[in-house]
Amino acid sequence: MKQGLYNNFYKYLVDSFDKKQAALTYIESANLTEKRNEAFSIFKELGFPTRKYEEWKFTSLAAALKDELQLMIEHDHSLINTNRIHSLDAVHLVLVNGRFAPELSDVLPEGITFYDTQATMAEIRFEDKISTLATEDDAPMLALNTAFFTEVSVLEIAAHAIVEKPIHVSHVFTVNDIAEFVPYRMLVIAEKHSEATIIETFHSDSLVHPLFVSYVCEQEIHESAILNTHMINTLPENAYFVQHREVFQYRNSVLNNSNIALSDVTLLRNDLNFQLKDVGTETNLIGAYILTGDQHVDNHTLVDHQSPNCNTNEVYKGILLDTSHAVFNGKVFVRPDAQKTNAFQQNNNLLLSDQATVNSKPQLEIFADDVKCSHGSTIGQMNEDALFYLQTRGIGEEAARKLIMQSFIFDVISKIKIESLQDYVSDLLNKKLNTENLTVA
Amino acid sequence: MLNITNLHSSIEGKQILKGIDLKVNAGEIHAIMGPNGSGKSTLASVLAGKPEYEVTEGTAFLDGKDLLDMAPEERAREGLFLAFQYPVEIPGVSNINFLKTAITEIRSHRGLPELTSKEFLKLLKDKQELVELKSSLVNRSLNEGFSGGEKKRNEILQLAMLDPKLAILDETDSGLDIDALRIVASGVNKLRTENNAFVIITHYQRLLDYIIPDFVHILYDGRIIKSGTKELAQELEEKGYDWITQHETGTV
Ligand SMILES: Nc1ncnc2c1ncn2[C@@H]1O[C@H](COP(=O)(O)OP(=O)(O)OP(=O)(O)O)[C@@H](O)[C@H]1O
Ligand SMILES: [Mg+2]
Numbered sequence: 001m002k003q004g005l006y007n008n009f010y011k012y013l014v015d016s017f018d019k020k021q022a023a024l025t026y027i028e029s030a031n032l033t034e035k036r037n038e039a040f041s042i043f044k045e046l047g048f049p050t051r052k053y054e055e056w057k058f059t060s061l062a063a064a065l066k067d068e069l070q071l072m073i074e075h076d077h078s079l080i081n082t083n084r085i086h087s088l089d090a091v092h093l094v095l096v097n098g099r100f101a102p103e104l105s106d107v108l109p110e111g112i113t114f115y116d117t118q119a120t121m122a123e124i125r126f127e128d129k130i131s132t133l134a135t136e137d138d139a140p141m142l143a144l145n146t147a148f149f150t151e152v153s154v155l156e157i158a159a160h161a162i163v164e165k166p167i168h169v170s171h172v173f174t175v176n177d178i179a180e181f182v183p184y185r186m187l188v189i190a191e192k193h194s195e196a197t198i199i200e201t202f203h204s205d206s207l208v209h210p211l212f213v214s215y216v217c218e219q220e221i222h223e224s225a226i227l228n229t230h231m232i233n234t235l236p237e238n239a240y241f242v243q244h245r246e247v248f249q250y251r252n253s254v255l256n257n258s259n260i261a262l263s264d265v266t267l268l269r270n271d272l273n274f275q276l277k278d279v280g281t282e283t284n285l286i287g288a289y290i291l292t293g294d295q296h297v298d299n300h301t302l303v304d305h306q307s308p309n310c311n312t313n314e315v316y317k318g319i320l321l322d323t324s325h326a327v328f329n330g331k332v333f334v335r336p337d338a339q340k341t342n343a344f345q346q347n348n349n350l351l352l353s354d355q356a357t358v359n360s361k362p363q364l365e366i367f368a369d370d371v372k373c374s375h376g377s378t379i380g381q382m383n384e385d386a387l388f389y390l391q392t393r394g395i396g397e398e399a400a401r402k403l404i405m406q407s408f409i410f411d412v413i414s415k416i417k418i419e420s421l422q423d424y425v426s427d428l429l430n431k432k433l434n435t436e437n438l439t440v441a
Numbered sequence: 442m443l444n445i446t447n448l449h450s451s452i453e454g455k456q457i458l459k460g461i462d463l464k465v466n467a468g469e470i471h472a473i474m475g476p477n478g479s480g481k482s483t484l485a486s487v488l489a490g491k492p493e494y495e496v497t498e499g500t501a502f503l504d505g506k507d508l509l510d511m512a513p514e515e516r517a518r519e520g521l522f523l524a525f526q527y528p529v530e531i532p533g534v535s536n537i538n539f540l541k542t543a544i545t546e547i548r549s550h551r552g553l554p555e556l557t558s559k560e561f562l563k564l565l566k567d568k569q570e571l572v573e574l575k576s577s578l579v580n581r582s583l584n585e586g587f588s589g590g591e592k593k594r595n596e597i598l599q600l601a602m603l604d605p606k607l608a609i610l611d612e613t614d615s616g617l618d619i620d621a622l623r624i625v626a627s628g629v630n631k632l633r634t635e636n637n638a639f640v641i642i643t644h645y646q647r648l649l650d651y652i653i654p655d656f657v658h659i660l661y662d663g664r665i666i667k668s669g670t671k672e673l674a675q676e677l678e679e680k681g682y683d684w685i686t687q688h689e690t691g692t693v
Contacts, residue, residue, distance in 0.1 A: 384492075389529040391513035392489050392522075393543035393599060394550070400514075403542070407533025407582075 004047025004140060008067040009181075014044055016071065017147060024150075028121055035131045039146035046140040055139075055271075058327040058359040059298040064240035064267050066210050071148070072097055072180040080104065083170045083203040083234070088420040090168040090199060097173055098151040098184030098215075111161025112196060115154040120187075126154055130187055133218040134246035139271070142244045144183065145214045151184040155198065157225070159191035166197035166228075166418060173204040173211055173239070180209070185216035190225040190253070197228040199421060207238035217245045221253040223278075228256045230416070232425065235265040237293075242269045249310075251278035258416055259287040259316075261297050262409075262428040268295075273302045276310045276338075287316035288412040288425075290405070290432045291324030291356070298327035305338035305368075312343040317412045319405050320349065320356035327359045334366040334373065341368060345375040350408055352382055402433050442467045442638050443607050448499035450487045457483045459663035460499070465607065470639045472649055472674060475660035476682050481642045482526050484660070485611045489523040490516050503607060517543075518550035520606030524596035524613050526642075531583040536595070539583050540565065540602055547603055568601040571628045589616035597628050604632075609640045614648040626651030646678040659685055 017040050025033060048065055049056040082094045082104050093114060094104040100116035108114055120126055130152060136143035157163060173182065190196060204211065221227050235241060249255055261268055274283050289297050303312045318326050328347045349358045362375035382401065390400035409429055416422040443465040450458040457480045465471050475481050487494045488501060490513035501508040508516055531539075545555050556564065569579060572594045584592050593613050600608050610629070614622055629639065629652050641652060649657075649671060657673040658665045659682075667673065667685060677685065 383529075383531075385529045386531045388489075388491055388513060389525065389531065390534075390539070390543075392517050393539070393603065394514050394517035394546040395539075395543055396514050396546065397512065399542070399546075403534055403539070404531070407531065411533045 002046050003050060003052040005050050005062060005065065006047045007065055009065050009069045010047055012070070013144070013148065020071075020148070029127045031127050032130060036147050039131075039136050039143040042136055042143040043140050043147055046143070048144075049140050055300065055329075058325070059267075059269055059296065061240075061242075061267075064210070064212060066179050066212075068179045069181045069210070069212055070178060072182045080172055080174065081203075081205050083172055083201055085168060085199075085201070085421065085424050088166070088168065088199075088418070088424065090166040093167060093169045095151075095153070095169065095171050095184075098171070098182050100151075100153055108167075109163060109165060111158045111163050111194070112167065113156045113158070115156070117151050117153060120152050120154050123154070126187065129189070129218070129220070130185075131218075133220070133248055134216060134244055134273075139244070141214065141242055142216065142271075145185060145216045145244065148183045149185050149214075149216070152186070154187045154189065156189045157191060157194040157196045157227075159222075160193045161191075161196070162194070163196040166199050166421070168199045168201070171200060171202045171215075173202075173207070173213065173235070175204070175206055176209045176211055178209055179211075181212045181214070183214040185218070188217065188219040188227070190219070190221045190227045192223040192225055194222075195226040197230075197418070199230040199232070201232045201234060202241060203234045204236055204239060206236050210238050210240065212240045213242065215241070215243045217243070219245070219247040219255075221247065221249045221255055223251045224253060226254040230258045230260070230421065231270075232258075232260045232428070233265055233268060234263045234428065237264045237266055239265045240267040241265055244271045245273065247272075247274045249274060249276050249278070249281045249283065252280040254282040256284045257286070259285070259299065260413075260425055260428070261287075261289040261291075262425070262432045264293075264295070265297075266295060267297075269298045269300075271300045271302075273304070274312075275304045276306055279307045279309045281307075281310045283310070283312045285312070285314040285316075286412050286415050287318075288409050288429075289316075289318040289326060290321075290409060290429070291318065291326055292321045292432070293324065294322070295324045297325075298329075300327075300329045300331075302331040302333070303343065305332070305334045305341045305343065307337060308339045308341070310338065310341055312341075312345070314345040315412060315415075316347045317409060318349050318358075319408060320351050320358055321353050323353070323355045325357045328377070329361050329363065330375065331363040332365070332373065332375070334364075334368050334371050336367045338368050339370045341371040341373065343371070343373040347377045348408075349379045350382065350405065351379050352405075405433060406430070442504055443640075444500075444502045445488075446500050448484075448487065448501060449497045450483060450494050451497055452483070452494050456497070457494075457663055458487065461660075461663075461665060463658065463665065465638045465640060467606075467638055468635045469656065470633070470641065470652060470654045472654040472657045473640060473642045473660055474644065474657060474674060474677060479660045480663045481660050482611055485523055485526075485609045485642060488516075488609065489513055489521065514546070517603070517605075518547050522600050522603055522605035522608040524593070524600055524608065524610045526611040526615070528584050528592040528596055530585045530587075532585045534583045536579050536581055536583050537565070540599065543599070544602055564602065568598055571601055571631060572597045573624050574598050590618065590621045593617055594621065594625060597625055601628065601632055605637065607638050607640070609642070611642045612644065613641075614643050614645060622648060623651060646674050649674050661686060
């Protein structure tokens with residue numbers, strides 16, 4: 001056995017796999033069943049990751065993996081706040097606990113098709129795509145998802161389709177009666193020359209018991225397609241959210257992603273991998289987080305430059321208060337073939353409490369010689385001169401601190417081009433700064 | 442209006458101000474001159490409430506209120522303004538939002554209603570013309586990427602907007618070309634009333650040709666060693682600080 005965690009929840013999962021699979025054999029393809037079996041044996045061997053794993057050095061799941069967790073089975077769609085974004089003119093697609101809720105969703109415009117679990121399983125074209133982009137050799141949490149996901153959906157943007165309205169995929173989780181585990185996934189295919197915006201929000205009004213979500217999203221962005229993606233986490237305390245995202249970018253495609261964590265989520269771990277498969281791509285990544293209390297947010301990004309003339313631009317900024325903990329691990333690989341790569345990466349943190357922790361690690365590995373790459377990581381304190389300056393203009397200390405924090409994060413948020421979405425995120429920012437009891441050490 | 446007696450202050454255990462006495466009445470303009478490192482900015486910072494400076498002895502009152510007992514923002518709300526020698530750049534804080542926040546705080550302290558956006562913009566436009574600061578700068582982040590001269594003019598814009606009782610200008614003239622200097626000086630002259638007062642810290646006679654001081658004080662090694670009228674500044678310009686220090690040590 002490896003150095004994993006093999007707790008009661010692990011035993012529960014291992015014991016329930018065969019029974020769960022037996023019920024699915026008639027629905028899913030032999031291909032998928034085979035992949036699940038492989039993934040299961042990986043998970044079975046590795047167990048849950050512990051801090052002994054290099055990739056989990058600063059994030060422990062021990063507290064999240066409660067003994068009493070169970071696979072979620074009930075899907076009650078009644079009385080759901082579907083988390084529509086006020087004033088955002090978008091097409092609303094609602095997934096409740098990972099499952100598509102057609103009665104709560106809008107009709108899709110031309111050029112974009114949504115497949116729910118049943119439709120996805122029935123479509124032969126998807127058979128060799130699901131679980132092939134993301135591979136789990138060394139990733140037990142991904143293997144866990146592959147082995148156990150029950151819901152899977154596909155969003156497909158047709159070739160040459162220009163979808164003007166953003167698609168708001170609203171992931172909502174119901175108030176739970178027991179501690180639950182929800183593993184599910186999605187596949188996004190942007191066909192060549194298409195253009196679309198997908199806003200994903202992750203929301204629950206409140207959680208009485210712990211909720212552990214394992215979400216995997218695979219994306220294919222084909223030649224000259226433009227895909228704008230936003231991930232906005234508004235999960236409350238008691239939510240543990242682990243995401244793996246695997247994105248393949250082909251020739252001249254553009255991918256923009258924003259990753260916003262201004263919520264009270266207890267634990268958030270993102271593994272965002274971008275594989276640049278062909279020349280001339282552009283990848284713009286922004287991230288913002290403000291953590292209070294005991295929150296833990298870990299963003300692992302990997303941009304893998306496999307081809308020449310690709311551009312990456314990444315800026316993540318965060319503020320830490322109280323006893324919170326942030327991890328940023330930004331890998332940029334530049335393979336020998338990837339000449340003329342431009343890769344810029346930056347992670348800036350404001351550490352405003354003696355008891356908060358930041359582990360920021362930019363990791364640039366360059367195997368080509370004709371490239372322009374830079375990275376920077378800063379961990380700073382409140383700028384006392386700026387604070388004094390604002391105070392001498394009559395602005396109270398508390399307000400001045402908030403103004404400085406707000407501006408620090410707004411620098412990132414201002415890059416969100418959809419105005420009403422930017423307003424929505426600004427509201428989350430203000431809510432986080434005003435309603436929280438900011439004890440600034 | 443401002444009443445300072447026997448003010449002593451130190452930073453990191455080092456005594457900088459060694460007994461300052463200064464009285465400024467409403468309607469007056471005082472100039473403070475003195476060599477580098479003599480404590481001019483320290484005096485300004487102590488009055489504005491910079492936390493690093495420790496006051497070891499003495500008092501400072503603004504209209505009878507104990508300045509040293511107030512937080513920096515309270516001092517500002519009571520009508521003290523400091524135009525910084527080195528204005529701070531604050532990326533991301535928009536100049537205009539910052540001004541709106543500041544003016545709202547100060548007005549509310551004075552029991553005045555919040556300005557409507559229209560009133561605020563009108564006021565801003567008027568004051569902007571006073572210091573001839575481009576709108577593009579007003580809309581930018583606070584002081585970020587401003588030239589030295591632009592920063593100084595932005596300080597005067599804030600001064601004009603916040604309408605303090607007592608304004609301390611710390612070397613607002615350094616880094617200004619002659620045109621900018623004239624603009625700043627005429628701005629100050631227009632803002633001057635019977636009810637407010639200015640303390641102007643400078644190294645040069647140049648600014649005092651445009652803003653005529655009622656009194657000139659020489660600060661040397663943490664003390665005011667000589668006070669006089671505007672002729673003192675001229676004399677200083679001609680003879681240099683050596684004259685005054687020798688003169689002083691000779692007579693004491
Ligand atoms: N943060 C600090 N720590 C230690 N010493 C300081 C600090 N700030 C100022 N000083 C010292 O205090 C003394 C007075 O400095 P101050 O800035 O008040 O001088 P000044 O008269 O304004 O000079 P200038 O004309 O150059 O602006 C100097 O010796 C300076 O080195
Ligand atoms: Mg000075």
